[in-house]
Amino acid sequence: MVIVNAAGLTTRELNGRLKELAASGQEITVLNPHVGHNIAVGIFESCRIQITGSVGYYAASLLDGPEVAIDGNAGWALGENMMAGKITLTKDAGASVGSTMRGGELFVGGNAGARAGISMKGGTLIVGGNAGFLTGFMMQKGRIIVCGDVGEAVGDSMYEGAIYVGGEIGSLGTDAKTEEIGEDELLDILATLESHGIKQRYTFTKVVSAKKLYHFDSLERLEKTVI
Amino acid sequence: MVMGSSQLWPPWVMEDIHAKSELGRYRIRGFSTFQKVTHFDDLTFLSTGLTRFPLEGYKERCNTRTVIGARYAENPLVLDTPIYISGMSYGALSANAKTALGKGAAMVGSASCTGDGGQLPSEREAADKLIYQVLPSRYGFNPHHLDQAQAIEIVVGQGAKPGTGGLLMGVKVLDDIADMRDLPQGIDQRSPARHPDWLGPDDLAVKIEQLREATDWRIPVHVKLGACRVGDDVKLAAKAGADAIVIDSMVAGTGASAEVLIEHSGIPTVPAIVMAREALRELGLYGKVTLIASGGIRNGADAAKALALGADAVAIGTAGLIALNCNKEITESDFESEVGVPAGFCHHCHTGKCPVGIATQNPELTKRLDPDEAAERVANFLNSMTMEMALLTRSLGKSDVHSLEPEDLAALTIEASAMARVPLVGTNKVY
Structure with a gap:
């Protein structure tokens, strides 16, 4: 060393x-x-x-x-755009932790600021404490696990991926919805947490995209034909 | 019988209202503004007479070599011409078009630029010098690609639609384009307007340092701004540490934008250059931070006038696409039946129905653009522009395009005089 x-x-x-x-x-x-x-x-x-x-x-x-x-x-922006690998942080992270990350695993032992996992494109972001507003804003892929509470507008305008919240949700963002969590999915999350020394059996709420913003509601004539 | 056309309500205004009353949302189109604004045609060069003598227009040496981003970068971008191809995405454009632009630029010692969608491998291969964009969306952003780049461009705004992100209709978000962007297939993609990891100019300074650290301070970092509050924006970008600043004006093109933004936001290229020049001068950084102008550069005269006003280089988008064949009827195309307007009037890039294979992902249409032949046309066009610039420069008695200055220009209109800050012809007065 x-x-x-x-x-x-x-x-x-x-x-x-x-x-x-x-x-x-x-x-x-x-x-x-x-x-x-x-x-x-x-x-x-x-x-x-x-x-x-x-x-x-x-x-x-x-x-x-x-x-x-x-x-x-x-x-701000710990682990921004990481492609692969692993980051662990013992205490708190500022805003935009794991922004645009495309792979790997990022663990925050304490709390995370606003916009955790913003525009994420893959990988796993884990927050042991609470996360701020706009968690998972415009998230595209991957998974965010927050053991504590999240602030306002979680999952706003997300495309794909999933956000799991162990505590209270401030509010759902535009085009975000909750969905039932599968048993295998939950076991996988709990195993992931255990690998970071978190043994508490949280009851997670899963937030995903409602997919209502995927398309414009109407199109002009020339915009209509799909190739 | 009374017949006429109202100033306020001409047929196209009524058609717009009819369309929106069915559509229920803003309209979208490609190309650039249809508004008449002050532009380079409103300026003229004051060539030599008895006060100074010209250089031989067709023979004597005239330097066009251009160095971009020497402020901090170990290896600034060195081009044989002050004209390069601006950022346009693979997605908005076909792979053949992107490859042709990269290859054509390389043939004349110039550069091309990636766009909002990541790096297309064939463009990287074809381009000798490639500028890698860092956009709010970070679609396909890959630090390995950053490491291969010859320059980095942080996009804060785009002249055609400042204050908003990219737009790509679902008809183009297919296959590898959706995969590269990590987006679901076929969605109407509306890119973020704000960067995910920084917000204000103080954060931007840290972001610029991050990109320098990632690339070992080898290559320049450009900051691209949509021309709006130019003076303040340029000062803030320069203070944040940019090596080069790109000012993209309201007349710049787009593959897709809400029409309301194309027509009603930003300022024209001529005043944008002057405001940027003065902002850098106030900071004592004029000549140290490279100033690049883009928006409506159509020929060597426009480029030369941009340099005379204070730019060090220009970037072209629409003109490069027209060199590829945009808006030209070719053997395989039938504009009227395919996009409903004759060649020369097409602005339908967003529909993916480009009859000449440029702004489309339809495999049948993309075949209409041969990337090698198209690259030749791009190279020829860039060469023509560079020669036109050199010809004008020699006619002014100068041997370097970078010696062009505001004193070489006069304005043909009062508005142009006020915006370009050069005298109105026939007077000694700057309005």
Whole structure:
């Protein structure tokens, strides 16, 4: 294991060092991140990175492969557009956690801010605590599991995918609806939570798209013919 | 008998009301605004006479090499011409059209740009230099593609429909296009208007740094703005760290938009360039942040005038599509029966029925566009534009298109004088 002390390093120096170590397959521990933005961005190798301390915006974003564990809080857009890999955060995440993620698994131990999983295109986002308003806004694919409450307008304008809420729902967003959760589906969620040390048997409410916004209600003559 | 046409209620206004009273929603179309606005035709060059002498128009060297984004990028985008192909999506356009644009641009040392739908592999292969867009939707966004790009363009707005996201009717959201975008097949796609991960200019600064970190500060980051509150927007984009700013005006084209936005939002290209230039000048960043103009650039004269007003480069969309064959009757097409209007009047990109295989995903129609022949036409057109620019530049006694300046221009109308901030012809007055 290699220890990288981020204190005194510029973001560019820190990321350069992380990419270099990731390419050589080293297990990395980052100390003193000092809530810096853009830490561990754009790493494509399968490797393990432990960050001890809180991070700023876009931590562990644009990833494809690494396992990143952060012991602390994170600012906006943690794990943004991750393709594959795993991110775990022990405390709270800011807004837009897991935005546009396309694969992999992102676990937030504490609460998440607004727009968790916005425009998600795949993968699994898990929030151990509560999530803010517009959770799963315009979500396209994948799954969001929130153990606690969600704020207003959950699943607003979502296309596909599913949002599972263990607590109270502030309100459903436009074109979102609840649907019965299947037994296998529930068992799978509980197993996923257990892998993160959450043993409580939540009763989840499943939110999906009502699919009423898929099409314009009317079309002009030339717009009508489907090829 | 009294016959006439009302100024307020001409037949097309009535037709619009008839259509909406059946439809119950805003109307959608492609192409660009039909409004008459001040444009480059309202400006003229003041070529040489006795106060200065010209260069030989057909022979002497005139530099057209253009460097974009040298502010922070290690490898700025270097083009042989100040004209490149703007972002248009695979989805709005056929694969053959996208590939032809990339190939045609590469043939003349220029660049093309991806669009709202991700990177089409054949365009990446054909394009020597490809600008990778970061749009609010992030459809198909892939950090590996970002890593392969020669420049990045963060799209804040589009001139034809500023303040809203992309639009692609279900007839085009099929097969690999739906798959690439992670969307259900056949839905009427209305893309997000806001970015999912940042909102204001302070966040944008962090986003720009993120993209630089992901690409090791190698390539430039452009910010594309729909031209509205140009002065403030340009200052905020420059302050956020953009290497280049693209100002896309209200006359820019689109594959599909609500008509109310095409016709009633944004400002024209001429004042947009001037406002952007002055904003950068106020920050002391004019000449450091590259200024790119787009919207209604139709020929070398338009491009040269854009540079004279203060742009460093221009991006073309509609003109590139017309070079592909847009609005041209070809052997296989019959515009009147296929889209209900003669060639030259088509604005039906959104219907997917493009009779020349450009703005369609219908396999029978896409066959009508041969990507190799089309690439030749794009290259020829870009070459023609570049030659026209050089010819005008030499006629002004200059040997570099980047030496063109406002002093080389005069306005033909009072409005153009006020917007371009150059004197009205026959006067020394800037209105």
